[in-house]
Amino acid sequence: MSTTTGTPRGVLFQWAGILPLTERTPRLTLGEGDTPLVRSAALEGLCGLDELWFKLESCNPTGSFKDRGMVVAVAKAVEAGAKAIMCASTGNTSASAAAYAARCGIECFVLVPGGKVAAGKMAQAVAFGSRILEVEGNFDQALNAARELTEKHPVALVNSVNPHRIAGQKTAAFEICEALGDAPDVLAIPVGNAGNITAYWKGFCECTELGRASGHPRMMGFQAAGAAPIVHGAPIEQPQTVATAIRIGNPASWQGATAARDESGGLIAAVTDEEILEAYELLARREGLFVEPASAAGVAGLLRLGREGRTRGGRAVAILTGNGLKDPDTAAAQYSPDITRAKATVEGVERALGW
Numbered sequence: 642m643s644t645t646t647g648t649p650r651g652v653l654f655q656w657a658g659i660l661p662l663t664e665r666t667p668r669l670t671l672g673e674g675d676t677p678l679v680r681s682a683a684l685e686g687l688c689g690l691d692e693l694w695f696k697l698e699s700c701n702p703t704g705s706f707k708d709r710g711m712v713v714a715v716a717k718a719v720e721a722g723a724k725a726i727m728c729a730s731t732g733n734t735s736a737s738a739a740a741y742a743a744r745c746g747i748e749c750f751v752l753v754p755g756g757k758v759a760a761g762k763m764a765q766a767v768a769f770g771s772r773i774l775e776v777e778g779n780f781d782q783a784l785n786a787a788r789e790l791t792e793k794h795p796v797a798l799v800n801s802v803n804p805h806r807i808a809g810q811k812t813a814a815f816e817i818c819e820a821l822g823d824a825p826d827v828l829a830i831p832v833g834n835a836g837n838i839t840a841y842w843k844g845f846c847e848c849t850e851l852g853r854a855s856g857h858p859r860m861m862g863f864q865a866a867g868a869a870p871i872v873h874g875a876p877i878e879q880p881q882t883v884a885t886a887i888r889i890g891n892p893a894s895w896q897g898a899t900a901a902r903d904e905s906g907g908l909i910a911a912v913t914d915e916e917i918l919e920a921y922e923l924l925a926r927r928e929g930l931f932v933e934p935a936s937a938a939g940v941a942g943l944l945r946l947g948r949e950g951r952t953r954g955g956r957a958v959a960i961l962t963g964n965g966l967k968d969p970d971t972a973a974a975q976y977s978p979d980i981t982r983a984k985a986t987v988e989g990v991e992r993a994l995g996w
């Protein structure tokens with residue numbers, strides 16, 4: 642759908658019927674949602690699947706899935722009279738919050754762990770004019786502070802503990818069922834604070850209830866090995882991983898994630914940074930999909946299960962949560978660029994190529 646004819650683009654327009662909107666909710670949009678679902682060109686077989694599809698959440702306006710929930714959370718905050726919002730963030734939540742706050746003309750405070758936010762995400766928070774507080778401590782500590790601060794001061798909390806975030810994010814499950822004509826057999830997704838796996842599970846359950854799907858997928862969540870509290874069954878004090886978006890030691894939606902796993906007959910497993918970077922490179926080199934490291938975790942998990950012969954065919958959807966441009970430093974470290982110098986002439990380029 643276009644912005645010039647018919648229904649405007651955006652989650653609040655396309656999915657109004659399944660969202661907690663009232664007449665007074667501002668119809669905010671940056672054109673989020675309605676992201677492409679693209680069939681895998683090369684990795685299906687390696688994963689032991691009949692079909693593998695990628696949901697390109699990197700195509701959202703600020704480059705991650707966070708926009709789907711943020712548009713609802715910010716619209717509801719404005720409806721309730723908020724003049725400011727706050728979040729703790731590993732980067733993408735702050736990029737998204739800052740964008741929608743700028744759009745509404747309200748203030749945005751972001752609490753980010755010092756030195757641990759990818760360069761592209763930081764650039765967005767700066768560009769959108771948010772008030773950035775680089776805090777000493779990790780994401781989990783920043784979120785605790787944000788929760789208390791927003792209870793004490795007239796500022797709305799827009800982390801995924803805000804139920805409007807989950808409501809907005811569940812729309813991706815509806816889009817998948819619509820595009821495939823049914824739910825997939827498997828959903829593979831990275832797990833950080835666990836809001837997204839919670840939201841997808843809610844979405845798939847509602848799709849079944851509403852007759853939009855004949856069943857639900859097995860939910861397969863993947864944490865980074867150095868930040869895998871749900872896998873270990875206990876919080877991690879000092880989470881570590883190259884995938885900074887899932888560098889979280891005590892997920893706020895822990896219960897939601899384990900419920901999704903258990904009720905769907907799925908799993909939550911850990912993948913190493915090595916496996917994440919292998920999937921990151923395969924996605925770029927074999928699929929033409931440049932994602933940020935966290936987004937490769939779900940594919941890393943499917944590759945592992947495929948190697949172990951545990952996927953048994955079927956149709957899977959992997960959620961590619963964020964754009965590779967968010968984290969240029971990891972790309973620079975992963976690839977030693979093979980750049981040849983040449984004069985800008987036919988002869989110069991031929992000589993450089995040995996033609």
Ligand SMILES: *Cc1c(COP(=O)(O)O)cnc(C)c1O
Binds near residue numbers: 706832964
């Ligand atoms: C936020 C985020 C995640 C993790 O999502 P949760 O809801 O915190 O589990 C994964 N990938 C990217 C790119 C993210 O921005």
